[in-house]
Amino acid sequence: xxxxxxxxxxxxxxxxxxxxxxxxxxxxxxxxxxxxxxxxxxxxxxxxxxxxxxxxxxxxxxxxxxxxxxxxxxxxxxxxxxxxxxxxxxxxxxxxxxxxxxxxxxxxxxxxxxxxxxxxxxxxxx
Amino acid sequence: xxxxxxxxxxxxxxxxxxxxxxxxxxxxxxxxxxxxxxxxxxxxxxxxxxxxxxxxxxxxxxxxxxxxxxxxxxxxxxxxxxxxxxxxxxxxxxxxxxxxxxxxxxxxxxxxxxxxxxxxxxxxxx
DNA sequence: GTCGTACTTGACGTTTACGTCAACGTAAGG
DNA sequence: CCTTACGTTGACGTAAACGTCAAGTACGAC
Numbered sequence: 001x002x003x004x005x006x007x008x009x010x011x012x013x014x015x016x017x018x019x020x021x022x023x024x025x026x027x028x029x030x031x032x033x034x035x036x037x038x039x040x041x042x043x044x045x046x047x048x049x050x051x052x053x054x055x056x057x058x059x060x061x062x063x064x065x066x067x068x069x070x071x072x073x074x075x076x077x078x079x080x081x082x083x084x085x086x087x088x089x090x091x092x093x094x095x096x097x098x099x100x101x102x103x104x105x106x107x108x109x110x111x112x113x114x115x116x117x118x119x120x121x122x123x124x125x126x
Numbered sequence: 127x128x129x130x131x132x133x134x135x136x137x138x139x140x141x142x143x144x145x146x147x148x149x150x151x152x153x154x155x156x157x158x159x160x161x162x163x164x165x166x167x168x169x170x171x172x173x174x175x176x177x178x179x180x181x182x183x184x185x186x187x188x189x190x191x192x193x194x195x196x197x198x199x200x201x202x203x204x205x206x207x208x209x210x211x212x213x214x215x216x217x218x219x220x221x222x223x224x225x226x227x228x229x230x231x232x233x234x235x236x237x238x239x240x241x242x243x244x245x246x247x248x249x250x251x252x
Numbered sequence: 253g254t255c256g257t258a259c260t261t262g263a264c265g266t267t268t269a270c271g272t273c274a275a276c277g278t279a280a281g282g
Numbered sequence: 283c284c285t286t287a288c289g290t291t292g293a294c295g296t297a298a299a300c301g302t303c304a305a306g307t308a309c310g311a312c
Contacts, residue, residue, distance in 0.1 A: 057229065078251070098234065112220055187268070
């Protein structure tokens with residue numbers, strides 16, 4: 001039996017509110033099953049949500065997040081044309097991520113430089 | 127003579143609108159000089175803005191951006207207590223950035239994996 | 253049987269980060 | 283002198299991403 005979650009459980013685990021999970025559903029980012037009226041989240045939703053939340057941490061909008069998670073499904077498509085479009089988009093995204101990496105590296109260098117300056121100033125004051 | 131910019135020039139160069147620059151000023155993120163009523167942006171503002179916009183690309187809020195750019199000024203402070211606080215905060219930020227790097231690396235790996243899957247599927251279809 | 257807890261939908265509120273007028277001043281060009 | 287281009291402030295609008303009630307349902311514990 002695969003693990004499932006209620007809203008509350010999943011919200012707790014992912015450190016978001018239940019409101020957020022319902023909102024994401026209303027936006028079509030996730031589509032949990034139902035047990036009567038209650039939502040039942042499966043591994044699939046769990047995985048998608050982790051991707052979405054990671055995207056959000058990088059400042060992506062929800063629709064950008066949606067685009068990405070939807071691609072994970074699309075990769076099993078069998079239509080050549082679809083796959084080609086998908087692949088092109090994935091390469092774009094990868095390029096963007098690499099640019100961000102470089103950007104992040106620069107930022108980190110700058111921050112550590114300022115910290116080093118700070119330490120130098122502190123040493124002078126001794 | 128150090129280079130200066132008008133709102134329009136700087137907005138064009140940084141690829142934002144003049145509205146954005148005025149908004150940032152209203153929020154206290156930058157404080158351009160004036161030539162009469164007109165704003166005059168110097169290297170200082172130019173540098174701060176580049177930092178701010180980079181922060182924004184990483185999903186930071188404007189107040190988080192403000193905190194960071196203000197630190198670059200604070201590093202020249204001469205009060206020991208101030209410097210220690212600043213340094214502690216900088217180390218926190220650096221740690222956060224490193225976490226983001228790892229996160230970004232994972233994301234990139236996943237994206238390239240999906241792309242590889244795609245390519246495999248495409249090869250099968252030949 | 254009612255108390256507490258967790259779930260439901262729906263509606264409205266809120267913050268952030270600007271966009272979009274409106275109404276006006278000013279300096280250069282034809 | 284008039285237009286055009288750029289600048290100014292001020293006020294209001296807006297999209298995104300939730301927060302915050304309200305009102306109701308369902309279920310196990312006591």
